[in-house]
Amino acid sequence: MSDGIVFIDGDYVKPDEAKMSIFDSGFVWGDVVYDVTSAWKRWIFMLDEHLERFQQSIDGFRLKSPYSHDEMRRICAECVERAELDNAYIKVQMTRGVINSQSRDPRLGECQFVAYATPYVWIWGEEKCRNGVNLYVSSVERVSSKAIDQRFKNYDRADLVQSRFEAYDRGCDDSLLCGPDGYLTEGPGYNMFMVRDGKVSTPDSNILEGVTRRSVREVCRLENIPYEERKVHPDELKDADEIFCSTTAGGVMPVTGLDSQPIGKGHKGLLTSRIQQQYWSKREAGWHGTKVEDILNG
Amino acid sequence: MSDGIVFIDGDYVKPDEAKMSIFDSGFVWGDVVYDVTSAWKRWIFMLDEHLERFQQSIDGFRLKSPYSHDEMRRICAECVERAELDNAYIKVQMTRGVINSQSRDPRLGECQFVAYATPYVWIWGEEKCRNGVNLYVSSVERVSSKAIDQRFKNYDRADLVQSRFEAYDRGCDDSLLCGPDGYLTEGPGYNMFMVRDGKVSTPDSNILEGVTRRSVREVCRLENIPYEERKVHPDELKDADEIFCSTTAGGVMPVTGLDSQPIGKGHKGLLTSRIQQQYWSKREAGWHGTKVEDILNG
Numbered sequence: 001m002s003d004g005i006v007f008i009d010g011d012y013v014k015p016d017e018a019k020m021s022i023f024d025s026g027f028v029w030g031d032v033v034y035d036v037t038s039a040w041k042r043w044i045f046m047l048d049e050h051l052e053r054f055q056q057s058i059d060g061f062r063l064k065s066p067y068s069h070d071e072m073r074r075i076c077a078e079c080v081e082r083a084e085l086d087n088a089y090i091k092v093q094m095t096r097g098v099i100n101s102q103s104r105d106p107r108l109g110e111c112q113f114v115a116y117a118t119p120y121v122w123i124w125g126e127e128k129c130r131n132g133v134n135l136y137v138s139s140v141e142r143v144s145s146k147a148i149d150q151r152f153k154n155y156d157r158a159d160l161v162q163s164r165f166e167a168y169d170r171g172c173d174d175s176l177l178c179g180p181d182g183y184l185t186e187g188p189g190y191n192m193f194m195v196r197d198g199k200v201s202t203p204d205s206n207i208l209e210g211v212t213r214r215s216v217r218e219v220c221r222l223e224n225i226p227y228e229e230r231k232v233h234p235d236e237l238k239d240a241d242e243i244f245c246s247t248t249a250g251g252v253m254p255v256t257g258l259d260s261q262p263i264g265k266g267h268k269g270l271l272t273s274r275i276q277q278q279y280w281s282k283r284e285a286g287w288h289g290t291k292v293e294d295i296l297n298g
Numbered sequence: 299m300s301d302g303i304v305f306i307d308g309d310y311v312k313p314d315e316a317k318m319s320i321f322d323s324g325f326v327w328g329d330v331v332y333d334v335t336s337a338w339k340r341w342i343f344m345l346d347e348h349l350e351r352f353q354q355s356i357d358g359f360r361l362k363s364p365y366s367h368d369e370m371r372r373i374c375a376e377c378v379e380r381a382e383l384d385n386a387y388i389k390v391q392m393t394r395g396v397i398n399s400q401s402r403d404p405r406l407g408e409c410q411f412v413a414y415a416t417p418y419v420w421i422w423g424e425e426k427c428r429n430g431v432n433l434y435v436s437s438v439e440r441v442s443s444k445a446i447d448q449r450f451k452n453y454d455r456a457d458l459v460q461s462r463f464e465a466y467d468r469g470c471d472d473s474l475l476c477g478p479d480g481y482l483t484e485g486p487g488y489n490m491f492m493v494r495d496g497k498v499s500t501p502d503s504n505i506l507e508g509v510t511r512r513s514v515r516e517v518c519r520l521e522n523i524p525y526e527e528r529k530v531h532p533d534e535l536k537d538a539d540e541i542f543c544s545t546t547a548g549g550v551m552p553v554t555g556l557d558s559q560p561i562g563k564g565h566k567g568l569l570t571s572r573i574q575q576q577y578w579s580k581r582e583a584g585w586h587g588t589k590v591e592d593i594l595n596g
Contacts, residue, residue: 008320019317020325022306022391022412027318027325028332030456061456062463089399093320096459101387101416102423104486106459107466114320118399125400143446144478146439147457156454158328158359159445161394161404165360168405180442180478188402 004118005083007075026095030156033057034093036248039080043289046211060152063094063111077295079117087120121249132256132268136172137234138163142185145206160188179206183231195242195271204229212246219278242269252276302416303381305373324393328454331355332391334546337378341587344509358450361392361409375593377415385418419547430554430566434470435532436461440483443504458486477504481529493540493569502527510544517576540567550574
């Protein structure tokens with residue numbers, strides 16, 4: 001299996017050849033946005049929605065894309081095609097580029113676009129993503145949207161890394177973080193949902209508004225499952241019947257433990273199973289998908 | 299004049315050859331710490347203090363250095379020597395390295411150390427750093443130390459970039475940011491000080507505890523200038539007699555305007571001048587300095 005293809009500096013190269021300047025502002029100033037989608041059986045999921053959100057992140061960070069939406073669309077498909085992958089993790093990223101060291105004026109940056117396709121990623125490994133993880137509500141606070149607007153998907157994620165270390169120290173698989181108001185936000189790269197009395201609730205602020213989260217909302221609507229976006233306090237989790245998370249790299253993922261205490265019956269909940277099963281069967285059938293070959297031949 | 303030398307992957311290379319993997323966690327997770335010192339007339343300023351703080355940042359982020367303090371010391375001197383610079387900007391940085399894309403476990407990273415020396419940088423250009431800038435108190439909040447501990451010098455600085463855009467929009471040169479409690483913290487890469495009735499006050503929390511800030515404290519002590527570290531509210535600035543900032547890349551830098559309104563008499567204040575003059579005359583004389591050749595021959 002290929003380990004992927006990267007589009008960088010206008011060329012398609014292998015991942016271990018994909019290098020950037022250590023002086024790029026995207027690195028030294030965290031001045032970078034990105035987005036991630038996936039191909040499943042060569043159907044790229046909600047590509048336009050992801051690229052639209054990417055454009056929102058670009059605008060939000062006051063970056064300027066050297067490529068149009070259609071060009072980026074085609075580059076993503078080219079990466080999957082050249083990587084010879086059926087199931088792929090597809091990332092796009094935009095940095096501000098290298099700025100002369102004697103100036104620190106971000107307006108002088110020449111933005112750099114990178115895209116790549118690598119084999120599909122399951123953030124906790126396939127087994128745990130499908131059947132359940134043990135999370136820890138971290139004491140590390142999520143960076144406030146008053147500082148860095150979390151609607152714009154960015155690489156300023158040192159808080160998330162430290163929360164993960166804390167979770168490992170507690171013998172857990174990963175973390176959930178609260179915002180400055182003490183309410184739940186998200187985990188490192190995923191949204192979270194709580195099920196109580198048949199109703200799904202998910203945090204509504206200081207989060208990335210995930211595209212997979214949007215799919216969960218859609219599945220809930222189709223399945224007549226009550227769904228609400230609201231403030232969710234971490235104390236509510238101890239009374240949760242089920243908890244699950246969502247992300248591109250894993251889909252709909254059950255949480256079966258919290259600080260090593262079982263959630264509900266300690267295994268994947270019924271509602272979670274139903275949403276997860278709907279999500280994957282729809283994905284297999286090309287739900288909200290565009291075939292790689294249709295983009296390349298279009 | 300040389301444009302510098304970078305130590306990367308165990309080699310000394312030119313800046314435009316200094317490249318890193320786009321998959322390094324230091325980039326994609328903002329999982330990176332750094333420090334900056336300078337050489338002036340080949341005296342490297344407070345090198346041990348900077349490397350000690352760098353080590354604190356490394357420990358704080360749970361990174362592991364592949365090099366000892368003495369090795370890093372020597373590498374810094376080598377960079378200045380090979381770059382043939384008398385006055386240099388010297389940076390050290392540590393990233394977590396590339397982690398296999400199928401795992402996101404930061405414990406698996408192999409930390410990467412990079413150091414470089416480039417020509418000395420004046421963050422606002424030499425003239426403004428010596429004679430005064432016009433700053434803007436930003437509406438963008440500084441990332442809270444509850445999320446990312448700002449004592450650990452890191453590249454998660456998207457808040458700082460956006461605050462600078464806001465300052466430019468207002469016709470100002472740069473910005474100052476408040477923390478989540480509404481009190482002043484720092485600007486993009488510098489500490490700030492207010493002078494009122496002959497007394498110097500500087501914020502005490504949610505900041506990088508700058509080494510140049512420490513030098514200001516020392517100069518104040520030597521010159522019998524009252525100095526205190528405390529919460530400073532932005533409303534106090536309108537009654538300030540003088541404002542100044544400090545950083546490695548500019549030293550002690552007067553602020554003569556705030557949102558284009560003059561501070562005090564609208565030119566460099568008397569106390570600021572005295573501290574600035576002391577700082578630079580001491581630097582010229584090798585204050586807290588180590589000669590490049592002494593490190594290399596040591």
